Amino acid sequence: MIEKLEISFENIDFKAIIDYIKDKENISIYAQRLQRNGTTAYLEAYADDENGVIPILGELSNFIEGNNQLFSLDENTKRIKSELEKFIKEIEVKSDIPMVKVRMDDERIRFGITHDYKGTNYSLFMFYGELLGDKEMMDYVRNYLIECNRELEELIPAE
Secondary structure, three states, X not given: OEEEOOEEEOOOOHHHXXXXXXXXXXXXXXXXXXXXXXXXXXXXXXXXOOOOOOOOHHXXXXXXXXXXXXXXXXXXXXHHHHHHHHHXXXXXHHOEEEEEEEEEOOOOEEEEEEOOHHHOOOOEEXXXXXXXXXXXXXXXXXXXXXXXXXXXXXXXXXO
């Protein structure tokens, strides 16, 4: 915590919050930049497509899910399915995700976050869409992220 002029600042780990909210049912990740093993990949689904699937990883997950009968034929196909699912999860876990675009499905709000913006300890937020002259939508996003941060802090045991 930094204290200056009787104002305190606390850094919020937005990467952890995004990791926490990405599996919530009203949230869709429709773009991300992955950095892994010295390489970078940028994956983006069409933002206007409500069922947008992240290229490659999302498509592979959907393929596995859509061909469940094929992957349930015998022990070998079940093992292939399990190995593919582990491979996808390993990519997601071991990759750094310095940028992500999020869609709040129920509210039809889209925003992006660039973590460690310009090498600093800050996250840059970008709103995608029209603000229509007020800040209500970004207030909603801010309040949602604050609530998710509280939920996440409750899940993490105090040190």
